[in-house]
Amino acid sequence: MTTVPYIKPLQSGRTDAASVVQIGGDWTLPHYAILEPQITELRGRLAPDSNVGWSELGALDTSGAALLLELLGASRLLALTDEAEDLSVSRRALLRSVAQAMLDSREPSVTAKPATWREVLGHIGQSVDIFWQHTVGLLGFLGLVLGSMLAILLRPRRWRMTSLVAHLEQSGLNAVPIVALLTFLVGAVVAFLGATILADFGATLYTVNLVAFSFLREFGVLLSAILIAGRTASAFTAQIGSMKANEEIDAIRTLGLSPIELLVLPRVFALLIALPILTFIAMLSGIIGGAVVCAMALDISPTMYLSILQQGIEARHFWVGIAKAPIFAILIAVIGCMEGFKVTGSAQSVGERTTSSVVQSIFVVILLDALAALFLMEMGW
Structure with a gap:
């Protein structure tokens, strides 16, 4: 039996204690349409250091993890899964995998640009290598043609x-x-x-x-x-x-x-x-x-x-x-x-x-x- 998911703020004001949000119900693909408007509405009002309660969380799949990632952010979700003691091992692994994948995709691949003189020398070397390969190939094919030519010169029956x-x-x-x-x-x-x-x-x-x-x-x-x-x-x-x-x-x-x-x-x-x-x-x-x-x-x-x-x-x-x-x-x-x-x-x-x-x-x-x-x-x- 599935449970309708919900997000329940337990403390809306900011005092010395951080605000708390309770996550409950089944966060699965069939409930995606129900959760998405709530995520959109709450995301702008949720404090960056809000604590999250996981004790009422039911079923969880990748779509639900993606919504939680959208609500909390990748870095905050990783930190919360480390602190959460009421999360099962499988759900914690799923949330961490989704958050880590998002962080990895955001990290730009830093490729060191080679120096200009190295690019020029590399291009020259590549051109010389291509020229050498063409020369060797031409000489090899020329030798093959000359050898075949000498082989049939004295055999008129093979002339075309x-x-x-x-x-x-x-x-x-x-x-x-x-x-x-x-x-x-x-x-x-x-x-x-x-x-x-x-x-x-x-x-x-x-x-x-x-x-x-x-x-x-x-x-x-x-x-x-x-x-x-x-x-x-x-x-x-x-x-x-x-x-x-x-x-x-x-x-x-x-x-x-x-x-x-x-x-x-x-x-x-x-x-x-x-x-x-x-x-x-x-x-x-x-x-x-x-x-x-x-x-x-x-x-x-x-x-x-x-x-x-x-x-x-x-x-x-x-x-x-x-x-x-x-x-x-x-x-x-x-x-x-x-x-x-x-x-x-x-x-x-x-x-x-x-x-x-x-x-x-x-x-x-x-x-x-x-x-x-x-x-x-x-x-x-």
């Missing part, structure tokens, strides 16, 4: 000619218009800017040498590689990443086939063939762009332009530029395929890895081109 031709069309033939147009415009801009500066020294004729030298050694292969990195490496990552997300690569392995041989090598061979050809087209387009500006703005006829090219530009500049193309092609294809294999299965992961492949490819191409330029200049080549 259909896949090779398809990727060659996609990454090479379809990229010719954009490469030719971009390098033509860049060649025209270089010629115009060079002529503007060289005119102050009366050396306008050397604009031809400037355009030819820059495109044969640097701009032809660099612009082609950057365009392929943004256009083809991203496509490789998206294609392989989608296959990874759809578990098609796991199916390939289940059939006993090698994903490297089936997916990566045709793309690498396609770029090995396409990028040198695109580089040659870029060199021609850039030189033609310079010739157009020279003919229209500098009164240098195409015949004179070709004569200066033949007499003043050595063939070694062409070979320096074209020799970089296979190296860039392997790195761009390997990075694009490697990032595709890193996709975890979501569309967001495909997008992140596609962006990463483009950024890494462009970074590696520009870094190696700069190192090669410094080395070749020091060697006098």
